[in-house]
Amino acid sequence: MNFDFSDEQKFLRRTAREYLEAHAPLSVCRTVLESEAPYSEGLWKGVVELGWQATAIPEAYGGAGFGHLELAVIAEELGRALVPIPFSSSIYLAAEALLVAGTEQQKKAVLPGLASGERIGTFAHAERPGQHGPEGVETELDRAKLTGAKMAVPDGDIAHVAVVTAAGEHGSVLALVDLTGPGVERISAPSIDPSRSLAHLRFNGAPAQLLGGDGNGWSLAERVLDRAAVLMAFEQLGGAQRAFEITREYTLNRYAFGRPVASFQAIKHRLADLYVEIELARSNAYYGAWALSHDNPELATAACGARASASDAFELASKEMIQLHGGIGYTWEVDCHLFYRRAKLLGAVLGSADQWRDRLIQRLGQRSPDALRETPVESPSAAKA
Amino acid sequence: MDFDDTPEEAAFRAEVRAWLEANAERLAPGESNEGIAETRGRPGTIQRAKAWQAKKADAGWACITWPKEYGGRGATAIQSVIWNQEESRYRTPSNIFGIGQGMLGPTIMVHGTDEQKRRYLRPMLRGEEIWCQLFSEPGAGSDLAGLRTSAVRDGDHWVVNGQKIWTTGAQYCDWGMIVTRTDPDALKHKGITYFIVDMKAPGIEIRPIKQINGTSGFNEVFFTDVRVPDTNRVGGINEGWSGAITTLMNERASIGGGGGGPDFSALVRLAKETDWNGRPAFEDPSVRQRLARFYIRSKGLQYTTYRTLTALSRGTTPGPEGSIGKLVGAPLRQEMAGFAVDLQGSAGAVLDAPAAPQEGAWQHSYLASPGLRLAGGTDEILRNIIAERILHLPPDVRADKGVRFRDIPTGPRE
Numbered sequence: 001m002n003f004d005f006s007d008e009q010k011f012l013r014r015t016a017r018e019y020l021e022a023h024a025p026l027s028v029c030r031t032v033l034e035s036e037a038p039y040s041e042g043l044w045k046g047v048v049e050l051g052w053q054a055t056a057i058p059e060a061y062g063g064a065g066f067g068h069l070e071l072a073v074i075a076e077e078l079g080r081a082l083v084p085i086p087f088s089s090s091i092y093l094a095a096e097a098l099l100v101a102g103t104e105q106q107k108k109a110v111l112p113g114l115a116s117g118e119r120i121g122t123f124a125h126a127e128r129p130g131q132h133g134p135e136g137v138e139t140e141l142d143r144a145k146l147t148g149a150k151m152a153v154p155d156g157d158i159a160h161v162a163v164v165t166a167a168g169e170h171g172s173v174l175a176l177v178d179l180t181g182p183g184v185e186r187i188s189a190p191s192i193d194p195s196r197s198l199a200h201l202r203f204n205g206a207p208a209q210l211l212g213g214d215g216n217g218w219s220l221a222e223r224v225l226d227r228a229a230v231l232m233a234f235e236q237l238g239g240a241q242r243a244f245e246i247t248r249e250y251t252l253n254r255y256a257f258g259r260p261v262a263s264f265q266a267i268k269h270r271l272a273d274l275y276v277e278i279e280l281a282r283s284n285a286y287y288g289a290w291a292l293s294h295d296n297p298e299l300a301t302a303a304c305g306a307r308a309s310a311s312d313a314f315e316l317a318s319k320e321m322i323q324l325h326g327g328i329g330y331t332w333e334v335d336c337h338l339f340y341r342r343a344k345l346l347g348a349v350l351g352s353a354d355q356w357r358d359r360l361i362q363r364l365g366q367r368s369p370d371a372l373r374e375t376p377v378e379s380p381s382a383a384k385a
Numbered sequence: 386m387d388f389d390d391t392p393e394e395a396a397f398r399a400e401v402r403a404w405l406e407a408n409a410e411r412l413a414p415g416e417s418n419e420g421i422a423e424t425r426g427r428p429g430t431i432q433r434a435k436a437w438q439a440k441k442a443d444a445g446w447a448c449i450t451w452p453k454e455y456g457g458r459g460a461t462a463i464q465s466v467i468w469n470q471e472e473s474r475y476r477t478p479s480n481i482f483g484i485g486q487g488m489l490g491p492t493i494m495v496h497g498t499d500e501q502k503r504r505y506l507r508p509m510l511r512g513e514e515i516w517c518q519l520f521s522e523p524g525a526g527s528d529l530a531g532l533r534t535s536a537v538r539d540g541d542h543w544v545v546n547g548q549k550i551w552t553t554g555a556q557y558c559d560w561g562m563i564v565t566r567t568d569p570d571a572l573k574h575k576g577i578t579y580f581i582v583d584m585k586a587p588g589i590e591i592r593p594i595k596q597i598n599g600t601s602g603f604n605e606v607f608f609t610d611v612r613v614p615d616t617n618r619v620g621g622i623n624e625g626w627s628g629a630i631t632t633l634m635n636e637r638a639s640i641g642g643g644g645g646g647p648d649f650s651a652l653v654r655l656a657k658e659t660d661w662n663g664r665p666a667f668e669d670p671s672v673r674q675r676l677a678r679f680y681i682r683s684k685g686l687q688y689t690t691y692r693t694l695t696a697l698s699r700g701t702t703p704g705p706e707g708s709i710g711k712l713v714g715a716p717l718r719q720e721m722a723g724f725a726v727d728l729q730g731s732a733g734a735v736l737d738a739p740a741a742p743q744e745g746a747w748q749h750s751y752l753a754s755p756g757l758r759l760a761g762g763t764d765e766i767l768r769n770i771i772a773e774r775i776l777h778l779p780p781d782v783r784a785d786k787g788v789r790f791r792d793i794p795t796g797p798r799e
Contacts, residue, residue, distance in 0.1 A: 001388060001389070001390070001394075001463075001691060001694040001695050001698050002386060002387050002388070002389065002391075002695055002698070003386060003387075003388060003688070003691035003692055003694070003695045004386065004692065004695045004696075005386065006386075069386060248776060248778070251778075252778070252779075259779070259782065260779055262778045262779060263778065263779035263780070263781070263782065265769070265781060267778075268768065268769065268772035268773075268776075268778050269765070269768040269769075269772065271772060271776055271778065272767075272768040272769075272771040272772045272776065273768065275771060275775065275776060276709055276712060276713060276771070279685075279689060279709060280681075280682065280685030280686065280689065280709075280713065281685070282692075283684075283685050283686075283687075283688035283689040283691070283692060284681060284684060284685045284688060286386070286688060286691075286692065287684070287688045289386065290386050290387075293386065304677075304681075305680070305681045305684050305685070308677065308681055309681050309685055354674060357673070357674055357677030357678065357681070358670070358673055358674070358677070360677045360680065360681070361667075361673040361676055361677050361680075364653070364676075364680065365653075365657075365667065371650075372649055372650035372653055372680075
């Protein structure tokens with residue numbers, strides 16, 4: 001049984017943490033939050049120089065050729081630091097979409113730019129509130145021209161290239177569109193977390209390429225979302241863990257009624273429960289990372305579990321953070337709201353936890369109940385032997 | 386990241402499997418052994434368990450984590466997990482020796498005299514003698530050190546009076562280990578002494594406890610002027626609390642989260658087979674949300690176990706992190722059972738087969754599940770353990786600190 005990251009991956013984690021502790025204190029997130037800047041150019045430049053964005057992109061396309069376990073380690077550290085940079089949009093979504101669905105030519109054309117960090121990518125799906133699945137997509141790809149509108153696209157205001165769900169001639173498609181080209185209108189949208197920017201995109205016959213087959217766009221989109229969900233789960237996990245640590249520290253140092261508030265059982269039990277939720281989320285995220293890095297069919301359900309578990313854990317951690325800080329936690333000047341905003345934003349961008357739970361049951365429903373039998377202590381390797 | 390054995394673990398597993406293959410019958414896929422809750426009271430249960438234990442002992446497969454000097458093989462924690470995984474694949478009798486071998490034997494090894502080790506450990510290992518734990522009392526559960534069963538010195542004997550409760554297997558046990566109050570004028574934890582007691586001694590009365598689900602897995606044990614020789618004292622006079630702690634630490638290592646009963650796959654089957662207004666309940670969005678939450682939680686727990694096993698595989702000893710298993714698993718069982726009964730609507734009130742689906746398994750699970758949240762540390766005690774031993778938050782402020790045991794309040798005062 002080796003259900004953990006390797007020593008090399010842990011070394012990478014330490015290196016990433018040290019860099020971010022030095023270069024991305026929470027004040028970096030706050031600066032973007034309080035300014036008009038869509039992201040921290042300085043931090044993005046630093047991350048790009050370290051090449052983290054290239055981690056899981058194959059060397060043939062300008063990447064570093066490591067795997068998704070290494071990328072997961074970095075994602076968790078980025079999450080801890082609440083980084084205000086377009087890493088997730090460009091790497092978990094756009095780069096993964098190219099890897100899943102792109103032709104050799106498309107990969108060669110787009111991935112090196114994303115790998116070098118010179119270009120930023122994103123993914124656009126929702127056209128109205130509540131939209132999660134393939135139904136009701138009105139954006140059309142017709143003879144290499146894209147027409148329609150997408151809302152709340154993460155980093156849509158700064159990205160150079162987007163992968164967009166659309167209706168094609170034979171059904172659903174993914175379209176690859178240059179956001180800096182003609183026929184693209186961007187409307188910056190206020191974000192619940194202004195340290196991460198959003199935009200509505202309007203396409204008026206924008207030149208676009210088909211990414212993957214015509215008619216299977218949604219199944220490709222689901223594969224992209226599954227992969228992004230696992231990586232995003234690590235960001236959420238990192239955020240939850242950091243919120244938990246700050247809160248624990250605060251309750252140990254805050255005195256009321258002559259004792260640290262952390263000595264009251266009402267507080268201890270809440271922190272214990274939060275710890276348990278984060279540990280469960282961590283375990284689900286690890287399983288997702290295993291499935292992703294081994295390209296195992298389990299990813300279809302593992303991604304749902306990782307995503308829903310991490311979304312819930314980060315949201316709970318951020319809510320408990322404010323509650324256990326008391327009144328001071330509700331002020332602008334204390335950092336609690338940075339976590340509260342980021343947790344809700346990350347919980348929204350790939351679809352809500354409820355939507356992922358529904359996707360999970362849809363997929364489990366296709367399996368025979370016998371395949372769902374519990375094996376509480378057994379490892380898969382022991383079971384198959 | 387993978388789920389494979391190390392080469393050493395694989396070799397050990399192969400050795401275990403070879404012995405089991407030659408000495409036991411393999412279970413069919415999907416089949417599992419009955420637990421002691423099902424087989425208790427059935428004729429032959431104890432004889433079968435003793436015969437299997439003796440067979441293991443003869444081949445050196447009994448109590449494998451015990452040191453070699455006491456008959457074990459000094460196996461590591463991960464080897465013990467591998468043994469248990471493999472043994473559970475074969476048709477084997479219910480284990481009635483766990484409390485002795487897992488908790489009391491290790492306590493005797495640490496705190497017992499050489500004579501006690503010689504006399505008791507070997508028959509315990511071979512299953513020739515069965516042991517029970519006499520800890521909880523009606524007035525001392527989570528607060529075990531509040532125990533009041535007294536032991537008074539009388540020459541080279543002690544005279545024990547009082548009542549113990551929640552004693553598993555008392556009716557068939559040969560020996561018990563009992564914590565008693567020997568100095569009520571001392572501080573709470575300073576007046577406790579630990580003894581080995583002959584369960585067939587005069588003055589012991591055992592009464593089964595009827596649980597809310599109608600079964601009787603535990604007993605009350607009454608002591609009236611029971612004489613215990615001083616040679617059966619484990620550890621010093623009034624120093625029994627440290628021995629009790631040793632026992633409880635081993636309990637934490639041996640209690641799992643599961644607890645039997647129907648599982649998630651049975652719940653999915655029920656949701657698919659139950660009709661809600663002409664459609665399977667499985668298709669209802671509210672049902673799907675609940676099912677997904679149960680699945681994600683039980684999987685989270687399973688993968689947490691993988692992480693624990695990984696740590697054991699790298700040579701760590703089991704720590705307080707194991708508390709998560711029961712704290713999540715026990716309420717999860719109760720919630721799943723309650724949900725499954727609700728799925729059946731007004732018919733859910735029917736307890737038994739054939740009217741209740743799946744032979745009433747969920748109704749029975751609902752009635753059995755509250756016990757899982759209490760036994761071996763309540764949900765609340767587990768939260769305290771996590772808060773204090775993992776998160777290092779301050780201990781509770783205590784009203785009984787620095788007070789003679791005799792003066793500690795035990796109920797409302799006028």
